[in-house]
Amino acid sequence: xxxxxxxxxxxxxxxxxxxxxxxxxxxxxxxxxxxxxxxxxxxxxxxxxxxxxxxxxxxxxxxxxxxxxxxxxxxxxxxxxxxxxxxxxxxxxxxxxxxxxxxxxxxxxxxxxxxxxxxxxxxxxxxxxxxxxxxxxxxxxxxxxxxxxxxxxxxxxxxxxxxxxxxxxxxxxxxxxxxxxxxxxxxxxxxxxxxxxxxxxxxxxxxxxxxxxxxxxxxxxxxxxxxxxxxxxxxxxxxxxxxxxxxxxxxxxxxxxxxxxxxxxxxxxxxxxxxxxxxxxxxxxxxxxxxxxxxxxxxxxxxxxxxxxxxxxxxxxxxxxxxxxxxxxxxxxxxxxxxxxxxxxxxxxxxx
Numbered sequence: 001x002x003x004x005x006x007x008x009x010x011x012x013x014x015x016x017x018x019x020x021x022x023x024x025x026x027x028x029x030x031x032x033x034x035x036x037x038x039x040x041x042x043x044x045x046x047x048x049x050x051x052x053x054x055x056x057x058x059x060x061x062x063x064x065x066x067x068x069x070x071x072x073x074x075x076x077x078x079x080x081x082x083x084x085x086x087x088x089x090x091x092x093x094x095x096x097x098x099x100x101x102x103x104x105x106x107x108x109x110x111x112x113x114x115x116x117x118x119x120x121x122x123x124x125x126x127x128x129x130x131x132x133x134x135x136x137x138x139x140x141x142x143x144x145x146x147x148x149x150x151x152x153x154x155x156x157x158x159x160x161x162x163x164x165x166x167x168x169x170x171x172x173x174x175x176x177x178x179x180x181x182x183x184x185x186x187x188x189x190x191x192x193x194x195x196x197x198x199x200x201x202x203x204x205x206x207x208x209x210x211x212x213x214x215x216x217x218x219x220x221x222x223x224x225x226x227x228x229x230x231x232x233x234x235x236x237x238x239x240x241x242x243x244x245x246x247x248x249x250x251x252x253x254x255x256x257x258x259x260x261x262x263x264x265x266x267x268x269x270x271x272x273x274x275x276x277x278x279x280x281x282x283x284x285x286x287x288x289x290x291x292x293x294x295x296x297x298x299x300x301x302x303x304x305x306x307x308x309x310x311x312x313x314x315x316x317x318x319x320x321x322x323x324x325x326x327x328x329x330x331x332x333x334x335x336x337x338x339x340x341x342x343x344x345x346x347x348x349x350x351x352x
Contacts, residue, residue, distance in 0.1 A: 040052075040072055040073045040074070041073050041074065041347055041348065041351065042073060042074050042075035042076075044348060044351035044352060045075075045308065045309070045351055046075065047351075048301050048351065050300065050301065050306070050307060050308045050309065051075050051076040051113070051307065051308035051309075051310075052073075052074055052075065052076070052308060052309055052310075052347075052351070053074050053075065053076025053077060053078060053112075053113075053115065053308060053309070053310035053311070054070060054073070054074045054076075054077065054078070054310060054311050054312075054313060054314045055077070055078040055079070055080045055117075055272065055310060055311070055312045055313045056070055056077055056078070056079065056080060056103065056106075056313060057079070057080040057081055057082065057313070057318065058079075058081070058082055058099045058102055058103070060313075060317075060318045061102065061106065065338055066315065066317070066318070066338060067106075069314065069315075069334070069338060070110075070314070071106075071109075071110040071112075073314070074112065074314070075111075075112050075113065076112060076113050076114070076115055076159065076308060076310060077103060077106070077107045077110075077112050077113075077114055077115070078114070078115040078116075078117050078271070078272075078310050079099070079100055079103040079114070079116070079117060080117075080312070080313065080320075081099070081124070082098075082099030082100045082102065082103050083099075083100040083103075083116055083117055083118070083150070083154075084117075084118060084121065084124045085119075085121070085124065085125050085126060085129065085146065086124045086125060086126045087099050087100070087124075088100060088146075088150055089126065089146055089149075089150075090126050091126070091128060092128050092129075092142070093145075095149060095150070095153070097153055100116075100154070104154065104157050104158070108157075113158075113159040114154075114157065114158040114159055115158070115159055115160050115162070115269075115271065115310060116154055116158040116159075116160065116161045116162070116202070117161075117162045117165075117207070117271075118161075118162040118163075118164075118165040118207065119146070119147050119150065119151070119161060119162070119163050119164070119165075119191060119195060120143065120147070120163060120164045120165065120179060120187070120188075120191045121164075121165040121166060122166065122175060122177035122178060122179070123166075125178070129142070129178070130178065134178075134182055135182075136182055136183055139178070139179075139182045139183060140183055140187075140190070143179070143183070143187065143190070143191065143194075144190070144194050147163075147191055147194045147195055147198065148194055148197070148198045151194075151195050151198035151199045151202070152198045152199070154199070154202075155198065155199040155201075155202070156199070156201070158199075158202055159202070159203060160202055160203035160204065160205055160236070160237070161195055161199075161202050161203070161204055161205065162205050162206075162207040162239055162271070163191050163192055163195050163204050163205060163206065164187075164188050164191050164192070164206050164207070165206075165207045165208070166207070166208050166209065167180075167188060167206065167208065167224075168208060168217050168220045168221065169217070170210060170216065170217055171216050171217070172216035172217055172219055172220035173220075188206070188224070188228070189228060189231065189233045192204055192228070192233050192234050192235055193233060193234065195234075196234035203236040203237055203267065204234055204235055204236050204237070205235075205236065205237045205238065205239045205269070205271075206221065206224075206225075206235065206237075206238055206239065207238075207239035207241060207271055207272075208221065208239070208240075208241060209241040209242075209243050209272070210241075210243075211238075211240055211241075211257070212240050212242055212244070212251035212254045212257065213251035213252070213253045213254060213257060214253040214256060214257050214260075218257055221238060221261075222260065222261065222264075225238065225261065225264055225266065226264065229264060229265065235266065236266065236267055237266050237267035237268060237269060237307070238261050238266055238267075238268050238269075239268075239269050239270075239271035239272075240254070240257075240258070240268065240269070240270050240271065241270075241271055241272040241273075241312075242270045242271070242272060242273040242274075242296060243272055243273075243274055243276075243312070244273075244274070244275045244276070244292065245275070245276045245277070245325075245328065246275065246276070246277045246278070246285060246288055246289060246292075247277070247278055250292055250295065254296070254299050255299040255302055255303060258299060258300070258303040258305075258306050259303050262303055262304065262305035262306070266305065267305050267306075267307045268300075268303065268305060268306045268307070269300075269306065269307050269308050269309070269310070270296060270300055270306070270308075270309045270310065271310050272310065272311075272312040273293075273296060273309060273310065273311045273312060274311060274312045274313075274319065274321065274331035274332055275289045275292050275293060275331055275343070276321045276325060276328045276329060276330070276331035277289060277328065277329070277330055277331070278327060278328055279327055279328060279329050279330060281329075281330040285330075286330070286341060286342050286343070287342060289330075289331075289341075289342070289343050290341070290342035290343045290345065290346035291346065292343075293333065293343040293346045293347050293350075294346035294347065294349060294350040295350075296309070297309060297346075297347055297350035297351060298350050301350070301351075311332060311333065312332075313332060314332055314333060314334050315332055315334040315335070315336065315338055316329060316330055316331065316332050316334065316335050316336045317334075317335075317336040317337075317338065319331050319332055333347060
């Protein structure tokens, strides 16, 4: 059981977070002017020339309490699933923009930008794509058409694209995906070129997890980026997904890693941040989680070309973690009741 001092510290942080989020607590709430509004996470980030965003997904947009926070705290939205291949081209040559358009329309209504996600990935592909044996020329044509059609549809409506997602294994070798096995490593450069042709103004990213620290996987991206830049392939940034877990330790070299990619002339961003823990959540774990969120934010602010941070949805209510990692969760700055946690206050403090 956590000690009394730890419980008091976390309780104090939670109370401060509630006040900062505009949640009335205690008698002082009655004295607060009705017009008072604390600056949002996006407001605080903007003072540093950064954005602060959240992922979201279509089913949760019917939750008005959720959408109120989504629309007020963030200035960037990432569609969690609505722009992936299975959603946008469920049958070959038949495109469906319903879910993606809903996110884009919501962002426009809230004066937010959109990080579009994702064009080329090995997961969440439709059956028509994965059940067939393709020749290289056939698959290349399919990939080009998909990228060109989707990027043209959202041309001028999105800030950036995660063009290729999760291209490498942990040891730095290429992941044996449909794309790599059929087309070879050149599919990455092709995808970037096609996306740029379809929308020359959108920022183009490569995006992956477990590349926050300097190591074999991030080294592979570093070598790839140098090669792409040498060949004149359009590439604007690297997305560090930053799906972290307390039990595996904090990536202490993240700031150095951000700097080395920036030195290659690229923007960097933390694109899918969450910090999960083994359940149940305790005061000590929530305090450690809060310090991680603060440290991640400070790392980004310390590197000029780290342009922003996106959390992978903002509330535990809609987190993907419990469904994928049984027995783990509590990964986000708001809890399942949409109340801010100590991590929320840590974000605010880091952004001040």
